[in-house]
Amino acid sequence: MARKCELCQANKAVLKRPKTLQAICRECFYLVFETEIHHTIVQSNLFKPGMRVAIGASGGKDSTVLAYVLKTLNERYNYGVELFLLSIDEGIRGYRDDSLETVKRNQEQYQLPLKIISYKELYGWSMDDIVEAVGRKNNCTFCGVFRRQALDRGALMLDVDHIVTGHNADDIAETILMNIMRGDIARLQRCTEIVTAGDGCCKRSKPFKYTYEKEIVMYAYFKKLDYFSTECTYSPNAYRGFARTFLKDLEAIRPSSILDIIRSGEAMQVKSEIELPKQSSCERCGYMSSNRLCKACVLLEGLNRGVPKLGIGKTKKSDWDKLADEQNSSSDNSGAAQMMVKFDELRLQAQKQREERLLLNGKQGGSDGYYCSGGGCDAPQKITCCSKNSSTKQNCKNSCGGTSDSCQSDPIEATTVVSSK
Amino acid sequence: MVNMEPSMKESINIKVEFKGGLEMLFDNKLSLDINSKDIEEYLKKQETKTEKLRMLDLINYLSTLIKPNERDLFVDDKRLRAGILVLINDTDWELEGEGEHELEDKESICFISTLHGG
Numbered sequence: 228m229a230r231k232c233e234l235c236q237a238n239k240a241v242l243k244r245p246k247t248l249q250a251i252c253r254e255c256f257y258l259v260f261e262t263e264i265h266h267t268i269v270q271s272n273l274f275k276p277g278m279r280v281a282i283g284a285s286g287g288k289d290s291t292v293l294a295y296v297l298k299t300l301n302e303r304y305n306y307g308v309e310l311f312l313l314s315i316d317e318g319i320r321g322y323r324d325d326s327l328e329t330v331k332r333n334q335e336q337y338q339l340p341l342k343i344i345s346y347k348e349l350y351g352w353s354m355d356d357i358v359e360a361v362g363r364k365n366n367c368t369f370c371g372v373f374r375r376q377a378l379d380r381g382a383l384m385l386d387v388d389h390i391v392t393g394h395n396a397d398d399i400a401e402t403i404l405m406n407i408m409r410g411d412i413a414r415l416q417r418c419t420e421i422v423t424a425g426d427g428c429c430k431r432s433k434p435f436k437y438t439y440e441k442e443i444v445m446y447a448y449f450k451k452l453d454y455f456s457t458e459c460t461y462s463p464n465a466y467r468g469f470a471r472t473f474l475k476d477l478e479a480i481r482p483s484s485i486l487d488i489i490r491s492g493e494a495m496q497v498k499s500e501i502e503l504p505k506q507s508s509c510e511r512c513g514y515m516s517s518n519r520l521c522k523a524c525v526l527l528e529g530l531n532r533g534v535p536k537l538g539i540g541k542t543k544k545s546d547w548d549k550l551a552d553e554q555n556s557s558s559d560n561s562g563a564a565q566m567m568v569k570f571d572e573l574r575l576q577a578q579k580q581r582e583e584r585l586l587l588n589g590k591q592g593g594s595d596g597y598y599c600s601g602g603g604c605d606a607p608q609k610i611t612c613c614s615k616n617s618s619t620k621q622n623c624k625n626s627c628g629g630t631s632d633s634c635q636s637d638p639i640e641a642t643t644v645v646s647s648k
Numbered sequence: 649m650v651n652m653e654p655s656m657k658e659s660i661n662i663k664v665e666f667k668g669g670l671e672m673l674f675d676n677k678l679s680l681d682i683n684s685k686d687i688e689e690y691l692k693k694q695e696t697k698t699e700k701l702r703m704l705d706l707i708n709y710l711s712t713l714i715k716p717n718e719r720d721l722f723v724d725d726k727r728l729r730a731g732i733l734v735l736i737n738d739t740d741w742e743l744e745g746e747g748e749h750e751l752e753d754k755e756s757i758c759f760i761s762t763l764h765g766g
């Protein structure tokens with residue numbers, strides 16, 4: 228007396244859709260799940276042919292399913308985009324190191340190039356270091372602020388046009404609730420948008436905006452996708468957890484709550500007379516900021532000076548300005564802690580990478596070339612392609628000392644390896 | 649009322665799986681083999697009748713295997729905590745009567761948490 232699928236009327240139903248309350252079979256589920264995401268992508272104009280798209284990959288369920296589905300859809304519907312996996316290593320032992328292993332497996336399974344960048348290399352501090360310095364109370368602030376920038380920095384290093392993240396409908400509803408409860412009007416506006424302008428480099432979008440978490444987990448389960456699920460060692464007391472529990476209780480009573488909250492969030496408009504903070508660039512690193520210094524720079528300064536409370540909670544705006552002035556007057560802080568690479572520099576490098584690529588595509592008629600990855604090639608502008616068809620050992624044409632032996636077949640990976648220096 | 653003898657019934661075996669981080673609550677065990685006698689014994693202690701074994705009975709029995717301070721990550725007021733998905737023989741339990749579903753021999757039950765970060 229098993230129930231039949233309400234869509235095909237043939238197979239046994241295995242899932243009750245939270246969105247429609249329909250009972251559907253496995254095959255129909257795959258089809259509607261993937262097709263709805265395809266519609267979201269098309270209706271919101273997320274991709275254009277030739278675009279380079281980075282998938283923010285944590286190794287968790289959402290980004291794993293996103294990578295799998297985007298790869299499938301890109302092939303099925305010929306989006307013509309190039310996909311990359313971009314992972315941030317926050318430096319949390321027993322959590323991120325394990326989940327990065329999952330991302331590495333995904334790289335193999337889905338044959339997508341992967342780039343990992345760490346907080347340690349970007350900021351000079353891993354999350355483990357930060358927790359040691361600040362304790363367990365405010366560490367999530369550091370992690371969140373640093374991650375946002377890290378993704379943008381990684382995107383520039385890969386020179387992609389677009390970042391997609393695995394935020395699902397439940398996550399977005401949760402964020403809307405949190406922003407309401409915190410009175411964060413500026414973020415309330417931004418968090419419901421499917422595409423955001425991006426902080427200083429490329430656009431960001433959330434193809435799972437209307438996708439229920441339940442369906443993502445079920446999809447991963449039925450497809451036997453390999454994902455990692457351990458709670459971050461530092462997060463159990465986070466505010467988000469309470470919002471999440473509340474939301475899940477609501478969903479259990481009425482599954483449409485999730486989409487209803489998103490609808491409400493979208494409908495909330497800020498009155499035009501309310502002034503939203505103006506966005507400009509951080510004087511220190513060039514990242515988008517509504518103050519003279521961006522939050523990451525203030526937090527980092529606090530860490531480096533041994534006053535980690537700097538920038539946490541209600542720090543006075545004048546303090547931030549003072550910090551900015553100090554920085555400008557004392558330009559030589561030799562021996563001081565690591566400074567972040569300026570965004571303009573990253574942009575310049577990305578630009579160069581792009582020109583190289585275009586040049587290469589022109590020369591090769593758009594076909595895939597071979598890059599030299601070895602020898603002394605340590606700067607992106609030095610990359611030259613070796614002849615793909617040569618069967619004999621050849622010197623890399625830019626006389627870096629490398630040979631076609633050390634060339635990699637995947638041009639993207641080669642670029643990544645080189646530019647991560 | 650005198651209670652009926654449960655010994656009339658044959659015992660059944662159920663396979664329980666944990667995914668999505670739930671295994672951490674159960675000594676990192678990914679699966680457990682549960683015999684209905686264990687559940688019945690637990691119910692007896694609770695002075696609950698044991699004629700039919702339901703999913704809810706299994707859930708409450710499983711919660712006794714969790715450390716007391718972590719129990720509310722699995723159950724909430726004697727019900728399964730919201731945000732944990734359940735599959736009974738690979739079918740969404742929402743199509744199988746949820747907590748009222750009557751357990752059968754050789755059934756495979758999978759609990760998947762969605763509460764862990766993505």
